[in-house]
Amino acid sequence: MEKYWNKSMECATLSEMKSLQSFRLSQTVRHVYENVPVYRERMDAAGVKPEDINSVNDLYKLPFTCKQDLRDTYPYGLFAVPMDRVVRVHASSGTTGKQIVVGYTQKDLDTWSECCARALTAAGADKSDFMHVSYGYGLFTGGLGIHGGAEKVGMTVIPVSTGNTKRQINILRDLGSTYICCTPSYALFIAETMQEMGLTKDDIKLKGGLFGAEPWTEEMRTEIQDKLGCKAMDIYGLTEIIGPGVAFECSEQTGMHINEDNFIPEIIDPDTGEVLPEGSQGELVFTCITKEAFPLLRYRTRDIGILSREKCSCGRTLIKMKKPAGRSDDMLIIRGVNVFPSQVESVLLQLGNTAPYYQLIVDRENNTDTFEIQVEITPEMFSDTIKSLEQEEHAIKLAVESTLGIGAKITLVEPKTIPRVEGKAVHVIDRRKLH
Ligand code: DLL
Numbered sequence: 001m002e003k004y005w006n007k008s009m010e011c012a013t014l015s016e017m018k019s020l021q022s023f024r025l026s027q028t029v030r031h032v033y034e035n036v037p038v039y040r041e042r043m044d045a046a047g048v049k050p051e052d053i054n055s056v057n058d059l060y061k062l063p064f065t066c067k068q069d070l071r072d073t074y075p076y077g078l079f080a081v082p083m084d085r086v087v088r089v090h091a092s093s094g095t096t097g098k099q100i101v102v103g104y105t106q107k108d109l110d111t112w113s114e115c116c117a118r119a120l121t122a123a124g125a126d127k128s129d130f131m132h133v134s135y136g137y138g139l140f141t142g143g144l145g146i147h148g149g150a151e152k153v154g155m156t157v158i159p160v161s162t163g164n165t166k167r168q169i170n171i172l173r174d175l176g177s178t179y180i181c182c183t184p185s186y187a188l189f190i191a192e193t194m195q196e197m198g199l200t201k202d203d204i205k206l207k208g209g210l211f212g213a214e215p216w217t218e219e220m221r222t223e224i225q226d227k228l229g230c231k232a233m234d235i236y237g238l239t240e241i242i243g244p245g246v247a248f249e250c251s252e253q254t255g256m257h258i259n260e261d262n263f264i265p266e267i268i269d270p271d272t273g274e275v276l277p278e279g280s281q282g283e284l285v286f287t288c289i290t291k292e293a294f295p296l297l298r299y300r301t302r303d304i305g306i307l308s309r310e311k312c313s314c315g316r317t318l319i320k321m322k323k324p325a326g327r328s329d330d331m332l333i334i335r336g337v338n339v340f341p342s343q344v345e346s347v348l349l350q351l352g353n354t355a356p357y358y359q360l361i362v363d364r365e366n367n368t369d370t371f372e373i374q375v376e377i378t379p380e381m382f383s384d385t386i387k388s389l390e391q392e393e394h395a396i397k398l399a400v401e402s403t404l405g406i407g408a409k410i411t412l413v414e415p416k417t418i419p420r421v422e423g424k425a426v427h428v429i430d431r432r433k434l435h
Pocket of ligand 1: 142211236237238244245301324326327
């Protein structure tokens with residue numbers, strides 16, 4: 001039986017949801033117009049007044065916000081409440097550029113915990129469960145975000161944070177954790193380290209895991225489920241909007257329900273800004289409608305997604321988003337062809353012979369892009385003949401070319417060559433940017 005944390009919100013009718021969103025949106029717009037000079041100036045320039053925003057159908061009238069706006073107003077320029085009401089800040093440096101800072105009132109922290117509590121409940125967790133938190137604690141939102149949700153559910157929280165993987169595994173085993181959360185890359189590293197320690201999934205008691213903070217494929221899900229013996233659920237979020245828990249997976253595992261009573265999603269054409277109809281692929285945009293300290297209007301995430309209101313077997317009516325393939329900033333254009341690292345990941349894991357560690361190295365020589373994929377071999381393959389390794393290389397080359405429509409040099413590298421991470425994996429080294 002499907003369990004819900006907040007059934008009235010998670011299973012509301014469409015008209016109930018729209019009217020709640022409309023009410024909250026108009027309140028939020030008034031709040032930012034009155035308290036954030038940047039928003040007031042932008043709305044004035046666009047000729048929009050708070051009284052023009054009465055329903056979700058008016059959303060398109062509002063100007064977009066983007067990461068650069070957060071950088072330009074660093075650190076507190078977009079905060080909508082006095083600092084004495086802000087009880088926490090988090091920050092993100094992202095892969096490029098200046099740090100951004102976000103803030104929370106006590107009510108915002110409660111909203112955030114509620115979002116994560118819904119995710120945990122959808123993953124089957126309840127107060128009898130133990131949650132091993134391997135996301136980083138600190139300015140990153142992963143650790144404290146899920147921690148708050150797990151406490152709200154009443155789980156026994158084990159706040160391990162990142163690092164010292166062998167010690168993590170001992171804690172996981174000794175304290176009998178039934179749930180874990182970390183990046184999918186780190187989950188694989190934990191599995192690999194367990195193997196080195198002579199342990200298997202039968203030595204631990206995991207039932208489920210919430211993995212997110214980076215794109216990951218269905219093949220990677222299978223790999224994690226097999227190796228850790230737990231159901232691997234996806235969880236999505238970003239610092240600017242609240243952190244983890246913007247969207248979460250249910251038992252159907254076919255995309256993530258967005259907590260749309262708190263964050264209204266839209267899909268836009270990234271080039272023109274035009275709002276696209278449901279089912280179209282485009283850039284995800286979120287508007288926060290319950291936050292007090294840091295409510296962003298129409299924030300452009302750069303994440304590429306698809307929204308769907310198709311009926312879900314779990315009974316939730318919250319709109320769903322497809323697993324994001326990656327950020328538009330992560331998309332590589334190599335010799336004119338669009339390439340997402342996740343496509344390469346799918347190919348490698350489907351072939352299934354090598355280790356699940358890879359890196360795409362892109363460079364430019366004589367005005368032409370070069371494209372190399374380094375793939376790690378498993379310790380078992382290490383003793384294979386040169387001939388069989390060459391055959392493997394060739395098989396990967398063919399499969400990559402037919403999926404991406406572009407040739408790549410495949411280099412098999414020794415076990416443990418590709419750096420392991422505790423947080424988000426680095427799948428791309430684009431040296432073209434250095435020239
Ligand atoms: O990664 C928040 C988070 C923590 C989410 C723990 C889930 C679990 P940022 O560091 O600001 O926040 O990075 C946000 O990470 O815009 C996406 O590009 C990517 N991302 C997050 N979750 C997923 C996911 C956290 N499930 C950026 N699938 C986002 C794909 C994801 N990409």
